[in-house]
Amino acid sequence: xxxxxxxxxxxxxxxxxxxxxxxxxxxxxxxxxxxxxxxxxxxxxxxxxxxxxxxxxxxxxxxxxxxxxxxxxxxxxxxxxxxxxxxxxxxxxxxxxxxxxxxxxxxxxxxxxxxxxxxxxxxxxxxxxxxxxxxxxxxxxxxxxxxxxxxxxxxxxxxxxxxxxxxxxxxxxxxxxxxxxxxxxxxxxxxxxxxxxxxxxxxxxxxxxxxxxxxxxxxxxxxxxxxxxxxxxxxxxxxxxxxxxxxxxxxxxxxxxxxxxxxxxxxxxxxxxxxxxxxxxxxxxxxxxxxxxxxxxxxxxxxxxxxxxxxxxxxxxxxxxxxxxxxxxxxxxxxxxxxxxxxxxxxxxxxxxxxxxxxxxxxxxxxx
Numbered sequence: 494x495x496x497x498x499x500x501x502x503x504x505x506x507x508x509x510x511x512x513x514x515x516x517x518x519x520x521x522x523x524x525x526x527x528x529x530x531x532x533x534x535x536x537x538x539x540x541x542x543x544x545x546x547x548x549x550x551x552x553x554x555x556x557x558x559x560x561x562x563x564x565x566x567x568x569x570x571x572x573x574x575x576x577x578x579x580x581x582x583x584x585x586x587x588x589x590x591x592x593x594x595x596x597x598x599x600x601x602x603x604x605x606x607x608x609x610x611x612x613x614x615x616x617x618x619x620x621x622x623x624x625x626x627x628x629x630x631x632x633x634x635x636x637x638x639x640x641x642x643x644x645x646x647x648x649x650x651x652x653x654x655x656x657x658x659x660x661x662x663x664x665x666x667x668x669x670x671x672x673x674x675x676x677x678x679x680x681x682x683x684x685x686x687x688x689x690x691x692x693x694x695x696x697x698x699x700x701x702x703x704x705x706x707x708x709x710x711x712x713x714x715x716x717x718x719x720x721x722x723x724x725x726x727x728x729x730x731x732x733x734x735x736x737x738x739x740x741x742x743x744x745x746x747x748x749x750x751x752x753x754x755x756x757x758x759x760x761x762x763x764x765x766x767x768x769x770x771x772x773x774x775x776x777x778x779x780x781x782x783x784x785x786x787x788x789x790x791x792x793x794x795x796x797x798x799x800x801x802x803x804x805x806x807x808x809x810x811x812x813x814x815x816x817x818x819x820x821x822x823x824x825x826x827x828x829x830x831x832x833x834x835x836x837x838x839x840x841x842x843x844x845x846x847x848x849x850x851x852x853x854x855x856x857x858x859x860x861x
Contacts (some may be wrong), residue, residue, distance in 0.1 A: 510535065512561065512623025516554055519547030527696055529704060536710050541689030541697045542654040543625075558623060565619050565627025565785070566611055571634055572789035573610035575762040577603055579793060610788040613810040618782035629656050630769075630785050637662065637765050646674035650681020654689070657705075658783075661772030664746075665764040668753040711778045717834050721779035725835035742775040745845065752849045766790050767848060770841045781813065784837050790844040799847040809840040 518528035518537040521544075528537050528544040537544060550557035610616065619626055629652045636648035646666070652659040660682065666675040690697040704710060712719065714734070715727035722745065726737040749771040756763040769786045773779040787810045795803030813836040 508621065509558065509623035511625070512550060512554070512557060515543075515547040515623075515625060516550040516557070518544045519549065519551035522693065523548050523551060528693070529696060529700065538704070538711050539625075539656055540654055540685065540705075541693040541700055542685040543656065543689075544696070545689060545692045546655065561623055561625060561628060562620055564631045565616060565624065568627045568631040568634055569610045569613070569616045569785055569788065570607045571638075572630070572762065572766070572786050573606050573792050574603060575634075575638060575760070576766060576789040576793040577606045577796060579760040579762050579796060606792055609807060609811065610792075613788045613807075614813055615782050615784040615787055615810065619785060622782060624782055625655060626783055626785055629659060633659050633662055634765065637665070637761055642671070642674065644677075645671065646677025647681045650678045650683075651685060653678070653682040654685025658772050658776060662765065662768045664749065664771065665753060665761075665768040668750065669757050669761070669764060708777045712780075714777060718780050719778050720773070720781050720784060720835060720837035720841075721776050722774050722838065723777050724779070725838045728834055738777075745771055745774045745842075748845055748849050752845065755849070755851065762789070763793065763848075766793055767845065770845050774838065774841055774845070781837055784810070784841065787837065787840060787844075790841070790848075794844055794847050797848070799850070802843050802847040806840045806844050809836050813837050813840075 514532075514535055514537055517531050518539075521528045521531055528541075528547070531537065537547075539547075618624075632648045632652040632655075636645060636652075640648065649659050649662055660678070663675050663678055666672075666678065686697075686701075689700075708714070714721075714723045715731065716724070717728070719727075721738075722741040723734060723738040726734040726741070730737065749767055752767045753764050756767065766786055766789055770790055773784055788807060791803045791806030791810060793803070794800070794806060
């Protein structure tokens, strides 16, 4: 509870610049103006459906701070807790499991895991900015981890209507052969597009025809806070960045498919984390605060026996602040110093590769 209180205090004292973007978009829709035409230096970049829901932030901004803050801390805590318990069955049934492992499963270390997740840079940065990412991730986690199979998929489709990136979780559902849930994601997303078109017909045409492919509206790929493969490649070698990004994305998707197949019969949080890492790596823009599930990825690596990688990922999630990344990227001191400006990208890659390897002595996550 103390960690939750501290996290929400960060949200209350943040500059909430992203929340202001949502609030302004909602206010413009309510007054009959184009949500995408305001403040070109900080434009609204989300689908039209999100602009309609942003009216709530315009009407009740204080309530929006609470909702987004609670969503962020709850999503991060829930993901870390689910990752910590993901290997429970294997640890209990493994004859070689130590008494200490069994004690771990009773949960006395779980509060420490949750506290680490809530103290991570993606969480604190997201709270400071008033980011919607926690709400989006929370909807996906609720849908894929809690909702019964017959209804699974609708909330992920809704989340994709707020922000396109949750569509990457279709990969998780397809590999797990949950085809009906995958179809419901597509249908739910389609309904949000229809709702946006009814509320903002002209803006909907403009968004899907032009704005959705205009990555320049989101930000410069080489900006230090962009922790995607494209961001890392741009900072290292701008002339080769696009080719390196495309090649790296193909390789990342290939590794992700291997990991998802390996974990297909395991706890769903494993596939959710892998899909999230993949989407963040291959997306043109993945700001540091988008990596909300990075601490959970570190916890999962730790629990599945990849403890060096897990500890490293957790250390990066705690220490790689946006300001420190920008400081390193701006020095241009040497080519050897520049990779540290992509520390989160490297941590995400390391976690993905580590999860592709079978955990020693455990077989709960192998597909038949």
